[in-house]
Amino acid sequence: xxxxxxxxxxxxxxxxESGRAVLSRVSGETxxxxxxxxxxxxxxxxxxxxxxxxxxxxxxxxxxxxxxDCELQGIGVDTWGVDYALLDEAGELVENPYHYRDSxxxxxxxxxxxxxxxxxxxxxxxxxxxxxNTLYQLFAEKKQTPEVLSRAKRMxxxxxxxxxxxxxxxxxxxxxxxxxxxxxxxxxxxxxxxxERVGLPSxxxxxxxxxxxVVGKLLPEVGAANITGTPxxxxxxxxxxxxxxxxxxxxxxxxxxxxxxxxxxxxxxxPVLSPDALQxxxxxxxxxxxxxxxxxxxxGLWMLRCCRECWSQSGNGFDYEQLVRSASSEPAFAxxxxxxxxxxxxxxxxxxxxxxxxxxxxxxxxxxxxxxxxSILESLALKYRSVLEELELLTGQRIEQIRIIGGGxxxxxxxxxxxxxxxxxxxAGPVEATALGNAAVQxxxxxxxxSLKEVRTIIECSFPVExxxxxxxxxxxxxxxxxxxxxxxxxx
Numbered sequence: 444x445x446x447x448x449x450x451x452x453x454x455x456x457x458x459x460e461s462g463r464a465v466l467s468r469v470s471g472e473t474x475x476x477x478x479x480x481x482x483x484x485x486x487x488x489x490x491x492x493x494x495x496x497x498x499x500x501x502x503x504x505x506x507x508x509x510x511x512d513c514e515l516q517g518i519g520v521d522t523w524g525v526d527y528a529l530l531d532e533a534g535e536l537v538e539n540p541y542h543y544r545d546s547x548x549x550x551x552x553x554x555x556x557x558x559x560x561x562x563x564x565x566x567x568x569x570x571x572x573x574x575x576n577t578l579y580q581l582f583a584e585k586k587q588t589p590e591v592l593s594r595a596k597r598m599x600x601x602x603x604x605x606x607x608x609x610x611x612x613x614x615x616x617x618x619x620x621x622x623x624x625x626x627x628x629x630x631x632x633x634x635x636x637x638x639e640r641v642g643l644p645s646x647x648x649x650x651x652x653x654x655x656x657v658v659g660k661l662l663p664e665v666g667a668a669n670i671t672g673t674p675x676x677x678x679x680x681x682x683x684x685x686x687x688x689x690x691x692x693x694x695x696x697x698x699x700x701x702x703x704x705x706x707x708x709x710x711x712x713x714p715v716l717s718p719d720a721l722q723x724x725x726x727x728x729x730x731x732x733x734x735x736x737x738x739x740x741x742x743g744l745w746m747l748r749c750c751r752e753c754w755s756q757s758g759n760g761f762d763y764e765q766l767v768r769s770a771s772s773e774p775a776f777a778x779x780x781x782x783x784x785x786x787x788x789x790x791x792x793x794x795x796x797x798x799x800x801x802x803x804x805x806x807x808x809x810x811x812x813x814x815x816x817x818s819i820l821e822s823l824a825l826k827y828r829s830v831l832e833e834l835e836l837l838t839g840q841r842i843e844q845i846r847i848i849g850g851g852x853x854x855x856x857x858x859x860x861x862x863x864x865x866x867x868x869x870x871a872g873p874v875e876a877t878a879l880g881n882a883a884v885q886x887x888x889x890x891x892x893x894s895l896k897e898v899r900t901i902i903e904c905s906f907p908v909e910x911x912x913x914x915x916x917x918x919x920x921x922x923x924x925x926x927x928x929x930x931x932x933x934x935x
Contacts, residue, residue, distance in 0.1 A: 450891050451513050453479075454881035455504055455520040455605070458682060458850075459703045460484055460748070462500060464507035465875065467882035469891055474882070474905045476875055480507035486542045493542040495526065495601070501608055508666030515670050517885035518609070518661060519678040520602040521685045521877060524622030524728075525577050528604040529595035530613065537595050540604075543575040544789040547587060551579040554586075559640050562721060567637055569628035569714045569727030570621070571740060577623035581643050598647045602680035609675045610659030613649045616677040618684035620651050621729035628714040628727050628735070654679045654688075654731045655888040678884040679731050683738075686848050688731045688880035688895070689873065689902050695843040697831055698738075699861070700876070701851025703745045705782075705823060707830040708738025715837055723833045731884060732895050737837065739830045742782035744851055746819045749793030754812055761812055767856045769813035770820060776922045778809050778818040781930045782826050804929040824860035825919075825926040831865055844868040846908075848876035855909075862911040864919045873906035 449470040456463050464480040482503040487494045504520070529537040541547070552574055556564075561572065570576065577600075584592050599607060600619040607613045620626050620633070625648065627634040635645035652658070654677055661673045679685045683700045692698035693710045700706040714727035714735050728736045747766070754761055780787075780800045790796040794815060798808040809815040831842055845867050847858055852871040862869040873879060883898040892898045 450516045450886075450889070452517045452519075452882040452885045453507075453511070453515050454678070454878040454885070455507070455518075456682060456685070456878045456881060457484060457500065457520065457522040457602075459523055462503060463878065464504070465878035465882075467879065469886060469901070472901055472904065474879065474901055476878060476882075479510065486544075487539065489539060492547070493545040494539040495542055497528065497536070497540055497601075497604065501605065504605060505665060508661070508670065511667045511670045515673045516889050516891070517674050517676045518670075519676045519680075519881050519885050520605045521678055521680045521682045521881050522601040522619075524600070524619055524681045524683075525575050525580070526601050527577055527580070527598050527623070528601065529591070530597040530599065530607075531594050532596045534597075534607075534613070538591055540601065541580060543580070546789070547583045548574040548579045551583045551586075555579060555582050555641055558642065559637060564624065564637070565721040566716055567627055567634050568624045569716045569720070570624040571724050571726035572624075573740065578625050578641065582641060585642060592644075595647060597649050599649050600680065602677075603649065606658045606675055606677065609661055609665055611662060612659040614652045614656070614658055614677070615649045616656070616680040617651050617653050618679040618729040618731070619681040620648070621727075622681055623648075626651070626729070628716065631729065652677055654684070654884050657888065674889070676885045676888045678881040679729075681728065682877045684728065684730060684736065685878075685880035685884070686876040687736055688883050689876040689899065690846050690848060691896075691899055692846055695840060696846055697834060697842045697844075698846045698848060699827060699851075700849045701743065701847050701854070701857070702849045703743050703748070705741040705743035705827070705851065706738050707741055707827055707834070708736050709834060709838060709840075709842075711735050711737045711838065717837070720837055723837065725833070725837060737834070739833070741823065741826050741830065742787055743823070744819075744854070746782060746787055746793055746797075747816060749790070750797075750812070750815050750819070753792055753794045759812070763854075766812060766816040767820075767854060770816040771856050773813050773817045775817075775918070776821060776925070777814060778806055779825065779922065779926045779929055780818060780822045781926075782819075782822055804932050806929070820854070820857045820860055821864075821922070822926070823857060824864035825923055827861050828864045828919075828923055829927070831867075842867060844870060847871045848873065850874060852876075855911075858909070858911045859914070862913040863915055864923065866913045866916045866919075868913070869911040870908040871911065872908040873902065875906075879906070
């Protein structure tokens with residue numbers, strides 16, 4: 444039970460596979476966390492479309508709120524980016540929100556570029572081009588189901604939807620809004636002109652608020668009576684924004700937020716909108732305290748998750764620890780793939796997609812699950828190397844060390860591979876960086892800490908990191924040349 448002297452903050456961290464309610468207790472100069480509720484997050488198939496089951500997620504959030512047995516100083520929700528919810532004039536959901544892996548945006552970006560060029564979109568938004576971006580999802584909505592879009596009076600992002608149901612106030616928090624490719628990177632506001640030129644209603648998105656803003660107070664019907672009226676505080680509602688809020692990732696330190704996606708980048712003071720940044724397809728996502736997260740999205744451990752599903756359907760269940768352990772003794776660099784090849788975004792069979800990439804690049808296909816696992820982990824590490832080299836070119840800074848945060852930081856083999864491939868020291872942890880960063884912004888908003896630096900120091904002292912030093916860098920440098928050759932072969 445929390446002590447009377449502690450101040451308590453509840454962070455809901457909802458990812459593509461699961462959600463958690465994490466209670467952070469701040470006492471003196473330490474933070475202790477406790478997972479108070481966990482729930483799966485499985486998408487729905489509705490009439491051939493992939494959707495999020497937001498009503499079930501909301502019920503899980505309410506379960507956690509109903510069990511609150513201590514006074515809370517704040518509540519906040521973070522989720523993944525790019526996906527949105529549409530509300531009608533009465534404030535009701537128009538439809539179940541689409542999942543970003545739904546196929547409806549295939550070919551849509553090219554149609555948008557006919558209205559506004561890639562160069563101009565990037566000069567406004569500074570966001571990496573991916574077909575999953577909200578801009579293309581909304582354009583697909585207008586093209587394919589215009590009657591649905593016409594019923595919508597307000598658009599909010601996924602975490603904003605839950606804040607709306609908690610408080611009755613519809614706003615869009617900046618860090619998640621920035622992932623839409625519809626926000627002006629310089630003014631940190633919706634770019635109405637861009638929306639109108641694309642043919643989307645500029646009045647649709649809810650007003651933007653900065654991380655740390657109080658959205659409202661928890662409504663009486665939502666949670667336990669003892670927490671009614673608790674401030675609902677918008678953290679960095681994009682999960683990577685929250686994860687980076689928990690650590691220092693600047694001045695020679697890069698971050699990798701490792702999970703379903705791997706987000707590789709640095710915290711900078713202003714957006715980088717140069718032609719080189721466009722050509723390298725980097726993203727300038729919103730950060731806390733007026734900062735920008737200059738990063739690139741890499742496919743991440745999604746590939747291994749999908750392979751596990753393939754093996755499970757064949758009657759072979761393997762847990763992650765078993766796969767990683769067996770992969771460590773397999774031959775090195777036998778099968779290298781580019782994690783960002785489009786064939787890996789949403790394949791029917793990930794193992795078959797890896798086989799096909801190997802066939803196209805004249806490599807043998809992996810012979811067993813351990814080899815598929817090693818292929819994925821080595822390829823991710825080599826991709827990180829490539830992105831970090833680009834990051835150094837864009838910032839003019841030498842990256843001396845890497846902070847790996849999030850659930851993927853528990854993968855010690857991938858951590859070591861990352862140190863080996865990049866030739867840089869890796870600091871792994873905290874695993875719960877996202878929930879901690881969510882709480883950190885709440886702590887700042889309520890005045891419990893005077894600065895972000897102070898909160899980060901408290902987190903650093905409360906959650907020590909594990910250090911991985913680089914080894915065998917010459918072998919990895921040779922593998923990096925092969926990796927680049929395979930990428931060029933596929934994209935030729």
